[in-house]
Amino acid sequence: MLYRVVRLLLSVLRHTVYRPVVQGRDNVATSGPVILASNHVSFIDSIVIPLVAPRDVAFLAKAEYFTGPGISVVFTRAFFTALNAIPVKRGDTAAAHRSLETALEVLRAGGAFGIYPEGTRSRDGRLYRGRAGVAWLAMASGAPVVPVGVIGTERLLPVGAWVPRLARVTVRFGEPLHADDLPPGLSPAAARREFTDRVMAAIAALSEQEVAGDYAPGSEAAAA
Structure with missing residues (x-):
């Protein structure tokens, strides 16, 4: 019951207060597996994208939001349940692999899954090199990847802010990308790298961010 109230409240805020500009929603299929691959500049990205997408989108969220003592967990659990978030333990490479397996389950069930290929939030506003987990998911599931560019959420909820x-x-939702469009003859690792770079190039065009040439600090152990 509480999660329905949260969902309704978020919807009202979206339509009456914040009213985000949304472009390219028709690029997201309303049924069947699909991966939404986005840039990541604020914690609130995982709230904004599900609220404006044309279908439910599952994102990963720290398990601590769902369990633990205190009344605050009741509200955080309801909040993230309303957003179809999936609890996952984070913090090491093994956890990142488990996150990909969880994402694959969502896609095999015909769902939509949201992923940040950078592996973590950008602290300086630049778009960092993508980790190849997005390509692995696309190849393992056969799902198309819709690149997403989010602009302005770092001002909506800056790092350290709670309100x-x-x-x-x-x-901005871009046109779907398909892993089977890659040139033949590539090794599995080269194919994953090539497809990931294509996804990141599409995200960069949508988000209009400056592109960094390396991986984001701390992204090695981040959940997918």
Whole structure:
């Protein structure tokens, strides 16, 4: 019951207060498996994208949001349940692999899964090199990847803030990318790298971020 109230409240806020600009929603199929691969500049990205997408989108969330003592966990659990978030333990490479397996289960069930190929939030606003987990998911599931560019969420909820501010947010959904469009003859590792780079190039075009040439600090152990 509580999660329905949370969902309703978030929907009202979206339509009456924040009113984000949304472009390209038709690029997201309303049924069947699909991967939404987005840039990541604020914690609130995982809230904004599911609220503006044309279908339910599952993101991963720290298990601590769902379990533990205190009344606050009751609300955080309801909040993330309302957003179809999936609890996952984070913090090491093994956890990242388990996250990919969890994502694959969602896709095999015909769901939509959201992923941040950078592996963690960008702290300086630049778009970092993508980890190849997004390509692994696309190849293992056969699902198309819809690149997503989120603009302005770092102003809506800056790092360290707990209450959203008034800021205009834009979410752009790009045209789907398919892993089977890769040139023949590539090794599995080269194919994953090539497809990941294509996804990141599409995200960069949508988000209009400066592109960094390396991986984001701390992304090695981040959940997928």
